[in-house]
Amino acid sequence: MVQASSVEIAKVNKFYGPFHALKDIDLSIAPGKVTCLIGPSGSGKSTLLRCINFLEEYSSGEIRIDGQLIGYKTPGGAKMSGRDLRTMRRSIGMVFQQFNLWPHMTALENVAEGLRRVRGLSRTEAEARAAEALRKVGLGDRMANHPSRLSGGQQQRVAIARAIAMEPKLMLFDEPTSALDPELVGEVLNVMKALAAEGMTMVVVTHEMGFAAHVADRVAFMEKGELVAVDAPARILHQPEDPRIQAFLRTYHERNLF
Amino acid sequence: MFSVATFIDSFGPLLYAARYTLLISGLGIALGLVIGALICAARLSPFPALRRFAAVWVSFLRGVPLLVQLLLVYYLLPVIGIDVPAMVAAVVTVGICASAYVSEIWRGAIAALPRGQSEAAVAIGMSPGDIWTRIILPQAVSLSLPALVNELILLVKASSLVSVVGIMEITRASQAQAATTYRPLEVYIAAACIYLAINLCLAAVGRVLEHRMAV
Numbered sequence A: 001m002v003q004a005s006s007v008e009i010a011k012v013n014k015f016y017g018p019f020h021a022l023k024d025i026d027l028s029i030a031p032g033k034v035t036c037l038i039g040p041s042g043s044g045k046s047t048l049l050r051c052i053n054f055l056e057e058y059s060s061g062e063i064r065i066d067g068q069l070i071g072y073k074t075p076g077g078a079k080m081s082g083r084d085l086r087t088m089r090r091s092i093g094m095v096f097q098q099f100n101l102w103p104h105m106t107a108l109e110n111v112a113e114g115l116r117r118v119r120g121l122s123r124t125e126a127e128a129r130a131a132e133a134l135r136k137v138g139l140g141d142r143m144a145n146h147p148s149r150l151s152g153g154q155q156q157r158v159a160i161a162r163a164i165a166m167e168p169k170l171m172l173f174d175e176p177t178s179a180l181d182p183e184l185v186g187e188v189l190n191v192m193k194a195l196a197a198e199g200m201t202m203v204v205v206t207h208e209m210g211f212a213a214h215v216a217d218r219v220a221f222m223e224k225g226e227l228v229a230v231d232a233p234a235r236i237l238h239q240p241e242d243p244r245i246q247a248f249l250r251t252y253h254e255r256n257l258f
Numbered sequence B: 001m002f003s004v005a006t007f008i009d010s011f012g013p014l015l016y017a018a019r020y021t022l023l024i025s026g027l028g029i030a031l032g033l034v035i036g037a038l039i040c041a042a043r044l045s046p047f048p049a050l051r052r053f054a055a056v057w058v059s060f061l062r063g064v065p066l067l068v069q070l071l072l073v074y075y076l077l078p079v080i081g082i083d084v085p086a087m088v089a090a091v092v093t094v095g096i097c098a099s100a101y102v103s104e105i106w107r108g109a110i111a112a113l114p115r116g117q118s119e120a121a122v123a124i125g126m127s128p129g130d131i132w133t134r135i136i137l138p139q140a141v142s143l144s145l146p147a148l149v150n151e152l153i154l155l156v157k158a159s160s161l162v163s164v165v166g167i168m169e170i171t172r173a174s175q176a177q178a179a180t181t182y183r184p185l186e187v188y189i190a191a192a193c194i195y196l197a198i199n200l201c202l203a204a205v206g207r208v209l210e211h212r213m214a215v
């Protein structure tokens, strides 16, 4: 079992110039819980996710990880120092739609890099832990490969290994399977399911409704920068009351008919 | 009639002069790499004044012909009381000129890297220094190598311009040789052969680098 973080998002707003990308978002995530963020494209899911590790600055409100405010020294106050922010980010893993592996390094080096530079481990120690993380995502036999020699599913699993090798207490996923060929989606979702079963707190932006239905503890629906509803998966995915959710699911189902 | 003897005899003095061509272009690119790195850093820095300085530096050096820059330096230095050998002035001028192109090559290579790579590094808590030395620079440098070799080839050719400030590199040596032999055609064909040989070698190096990168 991992040590898992809680996330408290309160009255968060985000502006891109005049554009109001996040509107008064409130969301709390208990330790060890999996929350899926769903909603139409452009609704602010990635923006919200990226605010959680302050990859994107939120304009007002508070985001707390285990009670500690991220990004600012005080709510609405001065920005946190780079050093403090890096310390907080060490325990937050992130997985991107485009994998974002470092192409000049092997799979093993990709995973070991953070352990060496951020955690200060020796090369041998870092590589031993990196190898362990890669075995955990089923890539024990691909450690010497560069990303260009791996399939999309394997690359995304390396990216997950890179994050979990740092022993995070919270994992953020931004459409981790959207760039994958359909037959490679399953291998990545399985790794994520295993992580959820270990008790990791996870926030997952996804269009995989099956994953949301079966793995998530709660599903949050966003539209036009608003968090419309947060509830148990069945209540959002099967009996949504809000017409906006009904409309979204209708287009989703229509697209998946053939 | 084409004089084969004059053609062959020209190689002696011209090959001797080739060392200056190589010295000026070699030292020129070396200096250009150093200054170009600083200019590129200034261009990408968060300080508007530095960014503007770098932009002006690049557009001046790219907008004024090297020949004019050389003549400017040649006539300017005595006026401001700086007395350096012509060779030093030539290398510095060529290097400064090259720095403009080098900084743009590096800026392009850095910009070509997907932003997500740095984001992934930021997300695991890497410091800006580590992100530059471990993620961005190793890739930008290898991406830029073919373009830098190309720039060196251009410098070898451009070094012919320093003949105007009296340095006996290949072109100046050819002019002298042509004047004493009254056989300009033979001499200039020999000069062309030497330039071509140097640049074909460099181009081959460039291809090797490009090929190695493609893997």
Ligand SMILES: Nc1ncnc2c1ncn2[C@@H]1O[C@H](COP(=O)(O)OP(=O)(O)O)[C@@H](O)[C@H]1O
Residues within 6 Å of the ligand: A016, A019, A021, A039, A040, A041, A042, A043, A044, A045, A046, A047, A048
């Ligand atoms: N850097 C940015 N500058 C301006 N607008 C942005 C930027 N990033 C995102 N947006 C806008 O914010 C909105 C939400 O984007 P995003 O969070 O990426 O949506 P989602 O992930 O739900 O598809 C979109 O309308 C998008 O155009």
Ligand SMILES: [Mg+2]
Residues within 6 Å of the ligand: A045, A046, A047, A175
């Ligand atoms: Mg998105």
